[in-house]
Amino acid sequence: MAVAATVFRDYETDGVPSSGSHKPKKSAIRELLLGYENIINAFLSNGGLIYASKASLDADLAHAANSMAWVIGDATVANNGVYRKIGGSGTGSWTRAADLPFSFIIASDVGAGTANAIQATTGIPVSSSALIWMNIFEANTASPVTVSFNGGSALTIKTNAGNDVQVGALTAGMVGLGIVSGSTFRLVSDQASAVLVAQAEAAKDAAEAAQAAAEAAAAGVNLPPVAANRMLVDNAAGTARESKTFADVRSVLDLSGKYSGAMPYISQMDRFKAIGITPEDVDTTNEIGNDADAGIPIREMLAQGIGDGINKFRFESGQIYRVDSWDPSDTTHALGILRLAETSDIFFDLNGATIKGLAGIQESTANAGAIARFESAYTTNGQDTTQRFVLANGKVDLTECPASSPGVTTIGGFALIGRWNVELDSVFFDHGRTAASGDNIGVGGGDQSFFASNWNSLVVSRCTFRGAPDLGIYLSNSGGRRALIALSKFIGNQNAIGLKRFSSLLRVYGCEIREGDIGIYNPVADGLTDNMGGRILIDHCLIEKMQTRPIDINALADGSSIRNTDIWDWARRLSDGAETSLSESIGGIRIRSRRVATQNVRMGMRDWALNTTSGKEQVGIVYSYNGAAGVAAGAEDCIHTDCHFENLYRRVRYEANTLRNAEGKGNKGYNISQSDLDSGQNIFPIVLADDIATSVLMPSNRVAVHFECQTTTNGSPRGEVLVNTTGSPAVTDISLASTTNILFSTGSLANGGGTDGNLILSAHTDGKLYISNRTGGTLSIRVSLPRE
Numbered sequence: 001m002a003v004a005a006t007v008f009r010d011y012e013t014d015g016v017p018s019s020g021s022h023k024p025k026k027s028a029i030r031e032l033l034l035g036y037e038n039i040i041n042a043f044l045s046n047g048g049l050i051y052a053s054k055a056s057l058d059a060d061l062a063h064a065a066n067s068m069a070w071v072i073g074d075a076t077v078a079n080n081g082v083y084r085k086i087g088g089s090g091t092g093s094w095t096r097a098a099d100l101p102f103s104f105i106i107a108s109d110v111g112a113g114t115a116n117a118i119q120a121t122t123g124i125p126v127s128s129s130a131l132i133w134m135n136i137f138e139a140n141t142a143s144p145v146t147v148s149f150n151g152g153s154a155l156t157i158k159t160n161a162g163n164d165v166q167v168g169a170l171t172a173g174m175v176g177l178g179i180v181s182g183s184t185f186r187l188v189s190d191q192a193s194a195v196l197v198a199q200a201e202a203a204k205d206a207a208e209a210a211q212a213a214a215e216a217a218a219a220g221v222n223l224p225p226v227a228a229n230r231m232l233v234d235n236a237a238g239t240a241r242e243s244k245t246f247a248d249v250r251s252v253l254d255l256s257g258k259y260s261g262a263m264p265y266i267s268q269m270d271r272f273k274a275i276g277i278t279p280e281d282v283d284t285t286n287e288i289g290n291d292a293d294a295g296i297p298i299r300e301m302l303a304q305g306i307g308d309g310i311n312k313f314r315f316e317s318g319q320i321y322r323v324d325s326w327d328p329s330d331t332t333h334a335l336g337i338l339r340l341a342e343t344s345d346i347f348f349d350l351n352g353a354t355i356k357g358l359a360g361i362q363e364s365t366a367n368a369g370a371i372a373r374f375e376s377a378y379t380t381n382g383q384d385t386t387q388r389f390v391l392a393n394g395k396v397d398l399t400e401c402p403a404s405s406p407g408v409t410t411i412g413g414f415a416l417i418g419r420w421n422v423e424l425d426s427v428f429f430d431h432g433r434t435a436a437s438g439d440n441i442g443v444g445g446g447d448q449s450f451f452a453s454n455w456n457s458l459v460v461s462r463c464t465f466r467g468a469p470d471l472g473i474y475l476s477n478s479g480g481r482r483a484l485i486a487l488s489k490f491i492g493n494q495n496a497i498g499l500k501r502f503s504s505l506l507r508v509y510g511c512e513i514r515e516g517d518i519g520i521y522n523p524v525a526d527g528l529t530d531n532m533g534g535r536i537l538i539d540h541c542l543i544e545k546m547q548t549r550p551i552d553i554n555a556l557a558d559g560s561s562i563r564n565t566d567i568w569d570w571a572r573r574l575s576d577g578a579e580t581s582l583s584e585s586i587g588g589i590r591i592r593s594r595r596v597a598t599q600n601v602r603m604g605m606r607d608w609a610l611n612t613t614s615g616k617e618q619v620g621i622v623y624s625y626n627g628a629a630g631v632a633a634g635a636e637d638c639i640h641t642d643c644h645f646e647n648l649y650r651r652v653r654y655e656a657n658t659l660r661n662a663e664g665k666g667n668k669g670y671n672i673s674q675s676d677l678d679s680g681q682n683i684f685p686i687v688l689a690d691d692i693a694t695s696v697l698m699p700s701n702r703v704a705v706h707f708e709c710q711t712t713t714n715g716s717p718r719g720e721v722l723v724n725t726t727g728s729p730a731v732t733d734i735s736l737a738s739t740t741n742i743l744f745s746t747g748s749l750a751n752g753g754g755t756d757g758n759l760i761l762s763a764h765t766d767g768k769l770y771i772s773n774r775t776g777g778t779l780s781i782r783v784s785l786p787r788e
Helices: 026-045 054-058 193-219 246-253 269-275 295-307
Strands: 011-013 016-021 049-051 068-071 081-086 093-098 104-108 117-122 131-135 146-149 155-158 175-181 184-187 230-234 241-245 312-314 320-323 337-342 346-349 354-357 369-376 388-397 411-417 421-430 448-453 457-461 464-466 471-476 483-486 489-491 495-499 506-509 512-516 518-521 536-539 542-546 551-553 561-563 566-570 586-591 597-599 602-604 618-623 639-641 644-648 650-654 668-672 686-688 692-697 702-709 719-724 730-733 742-746 759-763 768-773 779-784
Touching: 049 054, 054 068, 054 093, 155 175, 230 246, 241 246, 269 312, 295 312, 295 320, 295 337, 354 369, 388 411, 421 448, 495 506, 495 512, 512 518, 518 542, 566 586, 586 602, 618 644, 644 650, 650 668, 686 692, 686 768, 719 759, 730 742, 730 759
Parallel strands: 049 068, 104 131, 117 146, 155 184, 312 346, 320 354, 337 369, 346 388, 354 388, 369 411, 388 421, 411 448, 421 457, 421 464, 448 471, 457 483, 464 489, 471 495, 483 506, 489 512, 495 518, 506 536, 512 542, 518 551, 536 561, 542 566, 551 586, 561 597, 566 602, 586 618, 597 639, 602 644, 618 650, 644 668, 742 759
Antiparallel strands: 011 016, 068 081, 081 093, 104 117, 131 175, 146 155, 175 184, 230 241, 686 779, 692 768, 702 719, 702 779, 719 730, 759 768
């Protein structure tokens, strides 16, 4: 049987607008209505039930399951429909199964809505299976027009072709025939043709009037004839247009001091300010294309751009910009790019390009040589600024830069001076590398990759530094604060990161440092002053295969910390794996500041062997002292906890002049040759020279006292004794490793008290244990008492 959705479909091919509108055939309509009639007849022939309301239907359950009934005339329109009996006679309920099978539904528009939002009512629910016959109460005044039936959702009225009806197309008194289709009411009858004709005639008149106006305006225009390579320019009086050459136009625009007259365009200032300017935009002599000195157009780009208020500078992806100095013999021009007293922000987007320093980049006594040096106009220490310098997404090549001379100002990649807020992101600073030889780790050209002094804030992220003969990152000057170096790699640099001249608050997070000499440090001197850097916070780093110290926390870095970091293999040569020429016991971490915390650090030798030469052994942590003039500071009140030490000579070495440095909980050692050594006052706080006595107050009358001693010779107490200081005072051995040259006594002891050649332990009724050293040597002892 035919269905209404097919007979009255919108398009000739259902769902395909390009197939054109579908016009229902009378034969198809007759077939559809015949099907409805057959259903009705079948219903009536089987004793169909008809009710005036759903309430009366629900009250009559005396019918067998699957009996059919109609509800016609219920005041609630949605209740009208075809129902099916659920359950046996006398029980169950009625459920609505379908709409009433009417071919046509009469809808009434009595003006309850508006002309453009019609509200119509019907006697039975509307559906997409029935045609709806609706009168129009008043003409529409806008488009689109909507209709809602029985208070339902608003449906947009569409023409038979699927378009919105035109203004005035629905006229008062007309009758529209249509069907519900989704969220639209699609007309079978079309909109008023007279209105459409009037609108078409009005459009024709407007077009003819516009044509006449255009022809009249063109008749008054008098333009010069067309000529090659010329432009039209309004004359000075603004009364006519004249034909001018490009040179004439440049003269009119007065571009002197701006862009070169040889440029292929006049000005693209708006574009430059929006997306930035490139060196190619000002490269009038094709320095870049000829592989000559790209420093010339880069300097011009900066000068012209900043002068015009442009601070974005772009480089062409894949291009190599070779930069030489102005004049290597001129000490003020010993670098490639120089900006002094700068007040503008500067954004360098390398966009995958390379800036390559050439051999003319020189060191001098006036200025350090550099590929680029930017000095801010703001230089006062502590001055807070918002001036930004950003360098991102490319490569800085120093492989052809000459090496610097020790003790002379250096040659570097980029140098930032002043209160910049610096951001380096995804930049590869490459000095190249030579083969390691002897103690030489094998480095490349230049000296330093990146230098910053007196910065306001500094962030380095996702960068790589390779082969720097001095430092990958050199941070200096007391004004420098708040620096973060994150997720970056340092490979084959003499020194990876140096924090110098009292700069402080450096955080190093998630970095990899390998195959260099020193990893992270704040040294005693930098060649120009005896100052050093301040606090460093190191977290989640990997440092491996360093010829000297992976981490060196010097004096004046109080409050530094090393956490969650792996340190493997140090103090041997990269070239052949042999011992270095450095004659000292080298720690994976050396600390010469106060209150430094080391936590959850794993360190040791994995791929490299332990040194066998006495005094050159690898140690995990060295707590040390710096006696330099004006410094005189050492490790005090430091702690290491949850650290793992593997394949080392010692876990920890405490050197002279170190105080109160402690071992926290959770430290472990694997394959450690020697026990920790304390030459200060740390794990063995009681230091007794020969013929010196001391006393320790006991917490109760009877106490088990545990002794540790740095030496193991006779007279060195190691183990436990029982001390009784009441009634009959006495000291009794519990578990001493040896009692040779150890005597037990009672009473107080003064310096020189007790039998010569022995250590004397004496209990006294004053509640103290007296210890007198008469062994002939110095003893370092730790006494542990039970907690109260």
